[in-house]
Amino acid sequence: xxxxxxxxxxxxxxxxxxxxxxxxxxxxxxxxxxxxxxxxxxxxxxxxxxxxxxxxxxxxxxxxxxxxxxxxxxxxxxxxxxxxxxxxxxxxxxxxxxxxxxxxxxxxxxxxxxxxxxxxxxxxxxxxxxxxxxxxxxxxxxxxxxxxxxxxxxxxxxxxxxxxxxxxxxxxxxxxxxxxxxxxxxxxxxxx
Ligand code: HEC
Numbered sequence: 001x002x003x004x005x006x007x008x009x010x011x012x013x014x015x016x017x018x019x020x021x022x023x024x025x026x027x028x029x030x031x032x033x034x035x036x037x038x039x040x041x042x043x044x045x046x047x048x049x050x051x052x053x054x055x056x057x058x059x060x061x062x063x064x065x066x067x068x069x070x071x072x073x074x075x076x077x078x079x080x081x082x083x084x085x086x087x088x089x090x091x092x093x094x095x096x097x098x099x100x101x102x103x104x105x106x107x108x109x110x111x112x113x114x115x116x117x118x119x120x121x122x123x124x125x126x127x128x129x130x131x132x133x134x135x136x137x138x139x140x141x142x143x144x145x146x147x148x149x150x151x152x153x154x155x156x157x158x159x160x161x162x163x164x165x166x167x168x169x170x171x172x173x174x175x176x177x178x179x180x181x182x183x184x185x186x187x188x189x190x191x192x
Contacts, residue, residue: 030126033187034140035178037120038090038170041083045075050110058095059104059117065092082177086121089173094118094166121174124167132157134192139179146176 036044046054063071068088076084097117099105107113119127125139144152149172152158163171183191 029187029189031122033185034122034126034181035086036083037122037174038087038094039117039120039123041079041087042091042117043114045072045079045087050114052110052113055110055113058091059097059113060095061091062096063092065089068092086174086177089177090120090170093169093173098166118170119167121171121178124163124171125175128161128163128171134190136186136191139175140181140186140190141179141183142175143180144176146172149175 042058043050046058065085065088068091069076069084072084072087076087079087094117097104099116103116104113107116125135129135129139150168153161153163153168
């Protein structure tokens with residue numbers, strides 16, 4: 001076999017090793033290392049099994065952040081100060097829940113109803129920002145306020161991101177409260 005022919009095999013083999021070795025390692029990562037978003041925190045506060053009536057009350061309520069904090073104060077004691085702020089911001093901004101497709105109305109089980117709730121900042125960042133670049137430099141290590149996060153969506157390369165105005169606002173609020181993260185808290189594989 002000539003050197004050229006050997007090379008012909010070498011490259012696909014190396015790519016194969018890279019793909020089957022590295023890809024599963026990366027895909028096993030999830031957003032568990034990131035500070036929890038409002039949707040996850042709500043589940044923690046309501047506890048399981050989920051009470052459908054109670055969840056419907058939350059979905060239909062209109063309260064300010066301060067009012068949500070007051071309402072949940074007794075039950076949110078196990079949450080840190082930052083988590084309480086994250087949860088209150090999520091609820092104040094996303095509730096009463098808009099349900100144009102009637103998903104929440106049709107939901108049969110409490111778990112289905114919960115699933116219909118709007119995605120929180122952590123879910124949005126994990127799913128919507130890594131398509132084009134790493135999350136580490138664009139989000140996890142950025143120190144910005146709500147308005148600066150909203151401005152980010154105005155740059156030419158971000159205008160096309162498929163996130164509704166409400167999702168952008170939720171993302172901005174979550175990020176202003178919870179970012180930047182400590183580098184040591186970010187998995188090594190994501191520090192690029
Ligand atoms: C459609 C592709 C795309 C998506 C999706 C995307 N970005 Fe970007 N982003 C870019 C490009 C292109 C740049 C500029 C080049 C670079 O720095 O890589 C950039 C740069 C940035 C920068 C540095 C410049 C600036 O605007 O301040 C930040 C911060 C950033 N992105 C945050 C985010 C966040 C947060 C999300 C998710 C909500 C996101 N990006 C989703 C394409 C994208």
